[in-house]
Each structure stands twice: as structure tokens, then as C-alpha cells.
Amino acid sequence: MKLTIRKKITVMVLILILTLVSTLGIIVYRYSKEILIEDTKTKSLNTINNINDYFLKNFMRDMEQVVNYWAQDEDIINYRNMPNQPKLVRDIPEHFQYVADQWGGYISVNPDVAWIYFGVQEDGSILLNPLDPTMPEDYDCRERDWYLSAVDQDGKVIWTDPYLDAGETGEIVVTVAKAVKNENELVGVIGIDIRLNKFTEIIKNLVFGEEGHLMLVSNNGDIYAHQDEAKVLENLSEEAWFNELLLNDTGVNLYKDLDDNDIIVTYLTIPETQWKLIGVTPLNINEIMIPIRNQVMGTALISFIITLFLGYGLSLILTKPVEEIMSTINKISIGEMGVRVNIKSRDEFRILGEKFNEMIFEIESLLKERSLHVGELTEKNKEIMEQNDEILAYSEQTEAMNRELSNLVGEIRNNYLSTVKALANSIEANDRYTRGHCERVRNYALEIANGMGFGKVDLNNLEFASLLHDIGKIGITSEILNKEGKLTFDECQIVKSHPQIAYDILSDVDFLKDSREIIYQHHERFDGNGYPRGLKGDEMHSSAKILAVADAYDAMTSTRPYRKTPLTKEAAIKQLQKGRGTQFDPTIVDVFILILLNS
Template sequence: MRKKPFKIKLTILIYVLCFISIGLYSIIQFRYTEQVFLNKFEQEKFMVEEQVLLAVKDADVNYSMLELQFDEQIRNALYDMHFRYMRDGSLKLPGHAIVPGVNYYVIDENNSVIMTTDPIDKGLSFQGIPEFVAFLDSVRKNGIYLSDRLSFSVRDNRVMRYSYLPSGDGRYIFEAGLNMKIMTEKYEGIGFESIEKKIRKNHEFVESVTVYDRDGNSYIYDPSGGLIKMDSKKLSILHRALDEETSIDQSEKRDGYHRYYRYIPYKIENAIGTNQQNIIEVIYNDKHLLKELNELERYTFSISLVWLVMSALLSIFLARSVSRPIEIITKAVHQVSAGNYFVETDLKTGDELEYLSKSFDQMVRTIHELREEDYAREAELERALAENRRLYYETVKMLANAIEAKDQYTGGHCDRVKDYAVLIGVELGLQEGELQNLIYGSLLHDIGKIGIPEDILRKEGKLSDFEMNLVRQHPEIGFRILHSTQFLMECRRMVYEHHERFDGLGYPQGLKGLDIDLYARIIAVADSYDAMTTIRPHRKIPLTKEEAIGELIRNSGTQFDPNIVGAFIDAFATKGAAG
């Protein structure tokens, strides 16, 4: 029997190996890609939830901004009604629509509407709604103007925003209702009804996104003008998600694909009525996923078939003598692994192996060159980082100068506060990066004063209550200014909390003790010391260093953190740098 040449045997062996390899590879690749698609689907579901929450939050904020746009006019109208009643006992509604889409009401002691600009609501009684009656009683008891967020009208479930002002004698409540449907139609794309469109634009597997209140009423109108309501069968799931304050998932299989339901609790910002608890229902399916998997299956089969045909052809060529060039390359690889970067293969086979040889030799030379360039790159990187730090500091300094330009009495104040704060930080053992954040925060601690009128900042003598309230807004103004500046994110709490007191009597949040940011506690001491030892509009003669330190000690534990005061005094005594 004639023996087959080695070349034929090698060709058959290579083809069989290729056949097995391609088969295994196709199966593994299909399963892997299938899992990738499934993971991608799960990730997109997670992303959808995040994007839905962001979209609902944006819509909520848009509603809030829209409400605030008309709040002052509505408030003035209610106060006019109240003034006329308290002056001469007359009940009179505004004679014209001050704000489009607003109706006004007078509610008596029996919780009935006795006067209104909406004739349909006249005579409407709330006695059958205990929750709302209790709310009206609380309005009378509090005796102040009150605005709710989005809620539904009792009569026809319109999405409204109500404002209330009780009369001084408690007999009547003057009410205004802003119809949010009219507002959102005027400012298209800002309300809850636009969320689904935005989400489905980027995620075609999402079927719907709807926000419901606890009773299953949505904030979206159907084509007929009525509010969309949740299926009564789903209300138990809605209530469970709200009671447990957690998201709940449901699913069902229909028409060969799965439909998924996710119920996410959401609280409307600053809501005070029954509209506090809401549910976001997101419905999506895996129809698109199944389509992708079917296409993947067909694609994998086609590619595998093509590779099998190519393997038969390639096996004939690959059966040639390739062992020697491979051995040369393998030996070179071992030498490079051992640290010899001067090896060369220099094959002359006239095929891919020669290209591989040249590429390998070039790669070795490149690796050698890169190793030589490492130290130079590191030095360049250090220079770039130093330049970035310099630019950051100059930016912060420029902002600090903008603050001081508004007030002739505070020239150099930010720089001095920075110096005192760093003095304290060093005494407390802060690291270099922490000190750098402290420097930025110290320079910018009063950046919110950019939003305070100059005549108030420069006023000599005691400020009025109104003026003092304006000045006390500067920490919050500064917080908002820095909100979108990434490299100053660490400074926001310093700016926001540097007027908090250790005993909890400060502003704007009334934080107490160690709940106040450490950097803000440091800046509070440095800021107060500089304020006491420099000329101010309300004090022409500054305190001496000793008097100022005495004030710090006297207020230690009440206005100031005792540890920070102690560190400042120690640093002052050691270095004599304060002042």
C-alpha cells in the first residue's frame, strides 16, 4: 500500500483541526456574544431607570421653575383678596386673569367653595374628603401663605398647582389654582408627558414611561383630554412599592416575547399634600433583543460555513514547511522575554512569515525606544501637572478678586483668610492635597457675595432684617455658582457651610458640631479673625490681635470648633504669623 506523503497528512490534520476549532469557536463565540447582548440588555434596563429618574427629576424641576415664574403674581392676587377682606369685610375675586390658566376660590368655614372664577366649582364641598379637610385645617392653623406642588383637582382630576392664604380671622381660605396643562402646552416639552418620547428616542425596547400618584392617576392627558389612569389590577403593586419605598419588578410573556414592568417610587420636590408619593412605571420588552439574537445565530452559521471552506483551501498552503521560521521567531521571543532587545529574526520567506518577522523586529526596536523614552515622559508629565495647578490657582485667585472688587472694605480679605486657614491646616496636620483644597475654598468662601447688592455690602451701620436676610443668602449663592465647576467641587461645602455655628445656631442649614465640614470650620475661625482685625463698614476701629483672639476663645464651643480655635492659637504662638 502506497503511503501518503507527509504534506498530505499535514494538510488533512490541519483541516481537521481547523474544522474542530471553527466549530468550537463558533459555539463559544455565539454563546459569548449572546451573553454580551443579554448583559447589554440588562445594563440598558439599568441605564433606562437612571435616565428615567433624571428625566422625571428634570421635568419636576421644569414644573417647579414654571410654577415659581407665576408664584409672585398669584401670591399678590391672594394678598389683595385678603387685604380687601380684612379692610372692609368684602369678599371679591380678581377682576381679570392675572396669570393665564389660574382660577381663584374662596373657601368658607364649612370647607365649601362660596366664590370662584370657575363657575363649575362654585358650591363644591370638600367635607367628604377627610385628608383634604385636615389639610385645610392645618392651613388655617398656620395662618400663612402656602403653595403646594403638582396635585389633582377634586372635581375632574386636572393637574393643578394650588396656593392658599387663610384670612386673619380664620373664617376663609383664599385659594388659587394654576392649570399646569395650559402651562405645559404653552411651554411644550417641559412636562412629564415629554419623558416617554425622550427615553424611547434612545431605547427602542421601552414601551412607555408614566408617572402616577398614589391613587393611580397619571400626570399625562390622553388624546381625549382626560388623565391616563393605572389599571386597577396594578394598584396593589403600586401601593406595595410606595409602602416599602423600593422598586418592584414584574414580568409576563406574551406573543413570544417578555414584557417587563418596573415600578419606581418618586417624591415630587417640596410637595406637602397627598401628592408626595408617586410611582414611575416603566414598561419595556425583549422583542428587539430576540431579533438581534436571531440575526446573530444566522450570522454565526454563515461565517462558520465560510471559514470551513477557507480552511480547506488554506490547509493546502499551510502544510508547507513552516517549522523552521516558526522556531526562529519562537527563539527570538524567548530572548526578548529574557531582556535581549538587540535580537533580529530577519526571515526571507517571501510570505506573511517574512512580514511577521519584520514586524517583530520593528516591535522589539520600538519597545527598546519606548523604554528609553519613559523617563522623559515622566518629567514632561510632572511639568504639565505643575502648570495645571498653576492655572487652577490663577482661576481661583481671579474669582476671589472679583469678590473683593465689590467691597472696598474687604480688599485682601480672601488672601488673609487663606493664609490663616493654611496656618490652621498645617497645625492640624493636613496633607498637601487637603491644604490645596483649603486654599481654593478660603479664597472663594465669599464668592456668593457677587449676588448681593453693593449698597448693602458697603452700608455703614446696622443692616435691616431684610438686608441681613439677603446677605445670609451668599453661602447658597456661592454653592450654586460652584456647582458645575468640576475642579472646585471640593470647595462647595466650604462655601456653603462657613457660616454654620458649632452650637447649631448658624446658617443656612443650622448644622451642629462635627456635622459641619472640617474645612468650613477652619474657614469660619480664619474669616472671623480677619473680620475682627480689619476695618469694616459697621466698625471703623478694628480689634487688636489679642482682643480678637480673646473673642475666639470666648466663643469657642458655641460659634467655633474648640479644636480649630486651639490650633489657630497654637500656630499663632509658634509662628507669630497671624495678622
């Protein structure tokens, strides 16, 4: 379907308004969603803090006060076993019965307390109320975790994690205990066992949001108390959000549960036990946001209807001058050159119409002028075609000359290379141990240079330098070159002069000007300890650094007067790595080793 300008304007206005309304709606929707989530987080955190302050803290404080009271009781502090008194586990000695009776009175009005007891340091007896005939006869309180923790904390009240009572009652209890001392001498430990289900009873009837629930959880994820008793002692470690709770003492955040539902998890750490009091609130964001979403969509629909009428009216106003111009263009296209645009509006369209009329006048003038010059252009075209034939002939001649010149250049290079090889052979004739050395060094050096992306000119200079790098040995006697024993200092200095001798020999050979400098530096070291000038790093010619690595590798893997057995490739690579950054450029060593390992 063809879209007219009027339709395009209407559509563009619609798109513009809808884009603005949609963007604003999305921003409002998201902002409202964030406010809702943050408000729920704040309420959840305040609620869980209030629950802890008014219920858990008060209960735990009461239990600690009881323990502190009996830990300061004179009968407890001054307790001693009677002479010949046996170790007691299932009975109370007569002189302690008064204290045990008071414990019984407290337990009768606090059914959540399972036992109150005194663990005796003297012999490991445990004096408890109510008595438990199922207690093992070999029970020793001094070996129990609650006893050891209380002694270790030295005067502080401790809380244990839930555990199964030592008797056969099947009770799961939490112990509150404190060490008792008489003038810094340990007398024993006072303890109270609280039934674990007490904590579930505390939080069971508490309200946490409309659909939320509370629980007490250990750092291992074990649930110690839950508003749903069936979930006690289940483990939360598989919940993705649980491990994050262990990183902080308190917090609130939005998570996903195992069923991929949104939940807000609020938590705080109970200092006495390090348990986490956790509140979980389901959050059906989509359902809550339905009214806001409907309002946004309604606003968008009303905006669409209003924009549709506005866009259509605007397009009527804007397209009338355009239709006038299009009508004139259609008449001109069928040869009616005398027509003109007549726009009466007082805006840019009127100026456009005037300029359009001027353009038509210019086109008419140009058409007349074109007719006059067509003949001239035809004649000029004939001349150009004739000249083109001549240019084509010259081009063929030039191409033939270029081919001939290329052949000459290749022949000259071959002649240069033959000359260089002849000079290289003269080197090897003087040193029986280096036959083929220059050719091998050339091959290694060119492989490295190609691997590093050297250009053709640099490759030529490096090739000549590799073949001639030992030409200076012509000036050194064969006795020194082929000496099998260790060279004297003077003999070493003579050998070290061969780069200078080479430099002097080649001084008058113009095409070896650059190669001569490479040869002169090929015994310099990357760390500046080479010869003859002690150059280092970037002071050295890059091709000279390549030649140094190639020369050293071939020397290590070839027979020499001072080494009858050449190194293996693997041993030579290790030596190159050893000299990396000192004798040799690290980058060149890395490139060469990669070439060797792939060959």
C-alpha cells in the first residue's frame, strides 16, 4: 500500500506520542514497582526487629537471668561432695535437695524448661531436676559440649545448638549454661535445657505480613523453629538466597525461591546463638501492579485516540501545498513547461513554491543551451576516442618495458646473490667446521623475519648479511679458527675482531651498505654486554638481533672445535630461553621457538 505524505505525517505523530506515553508509562510502572518493593522491605525489616526485641530477646534474657541467679547462689558456689559420696547421675545428694526442690518449683510453672542442673567439676556428677532414670551411668558432664563451652567462655552465659538429650527421653533441647567459680577455682557449670519446640511456640502465633512466615535457622541451614512445625529440622542450604544471608548480620532483599516465585527475605542475627531469625514474604508483584498497569494502558489508549485526530488534522494543513507542488511536477513531466506553482500560504511553503518556479525557469534555459552544445560534444567525443586508441597503444608498450625491466631486476638480484654466496663459500673454505653454516643461518633468519612481517627490502638486506656474517673470519688464521682447546685472551680478542674486519671488507660494496651494518652488530647483546660496540636494546638494528639468534642456534646445533657433540633441538631451545632478555631480544626468541616447535 502506497503511503501518502498525509498518512506518513499522521503515522509519525502517532508514533511520537505513543512512544512518549509508553516511555512515561514504563517509567511510572517501574518506579511504582520499586517503591512497592522498598516499602515492603522496610516494613518487613521493622517487623522482624520488633519481633526479636519483644519476644525472642525477652525470653532469652529471662533464661539467662535464671542461669546467672543460680551461678551466684552461695549453695552452688560452695558446693562440695560429701565424704565417700559416689558419682551421681540419677540421684540428688541429701545436702543439695533444698536447691533441687527450688528448681522443681520453677520448672512446674515453666513447662518449656526440660531440666535445670548443676555439672560438678569434682567428679563429673550431674545434679538435675527432674531426675532422669534413663541417664547413662557412665555419664560425665565434663565431657559434654555445653560444659566445655561454658568453661571456655569463663563467666559468660552460652547457648548451644539443639541436640538430643543424653537420656532416652528423645527430647531435643537447647542448653543455656554458665561456669561457676569459687575464688577463681572452677566448681562446675549451671545449665538449663529448653525444649526446642519452645522457639516454634514463640513465633508460631506471630504475624509477619499478610502471607509471610518466620523461622529460626542455624548457619548450616537447619531450621530450629518454624511457624509450620513440620518444617523443623529441615535444611535450607539448597535455597539460592540462603548463602547470601551468611555474609551479613542483618538485611532484606528480593530473591527467587525454589519454585521461581518472588519472595522478600528479611533476616537478623541473634548475638547469643548466631542463629538467623528469618522472615519470608511472598511477593506477587504482577498481581499487585495490575491496577497501575491498567491505568497506564488506559492513558495510552486515550492518548492514541486524541493523537489520531490531531495527526489527521495536522496532515491536512501541511499536505495542501505539497499536493500543489506535486500537481505541477506531473504536468512538467508530460511536457507542459509553461506551468507554475501557486501557493498562497504565508510560511516556508510559499518560499519553496517561489524557489521551485525559479528552478523551472533555470531548467528551461539549460535545456535550450544543451541543445546548442550537443553538436560540439559529439565532435569532442570523436577526438577523445581517437586519443584513447593512442593511449592504449602507449600502455601496451609501457607494459612490455615493465616486464623487461622486472626481468633485468631479477637477473641483477640473482647476480648479487651469486656474488654473496661466492663470498660466503670463501668463508667456509677457511673454516672446515662451518660448512653450510651461513646457508642454514640465512634460512633461520628469513623464517624469523617472515614471521615478524618484514618487507622485501629488509628481507634482501638480511639475506645478504646472513650469508656474509662471518666473512670477517677471512682475516683470522685457520689455526685459531680450528683450535680445539680453549682460546687464550689474545686469541679471543682476534676472533672478536671479525665483525670489524667484515665491516671494512664490505665498505666499498654499495649494494651491501645496509647488510654491512647488520653484520657489524650481529655479536652485540640485548643487555649491552656484546661486541664490538656494546650496543643494547633498541640501539641494535632489528635485523642484527634476528641474525644473532639464528647464528647462535645453528652454532649450538652444529659440530664445533670446542664441542664435538652438537646440542639437540630441545636443548638448544632451552639455551635460547635462558638467554631471553639478556643475550637475545625476547620477542625474536619467542617467534623463533614457535617456528622450531611447529617444524
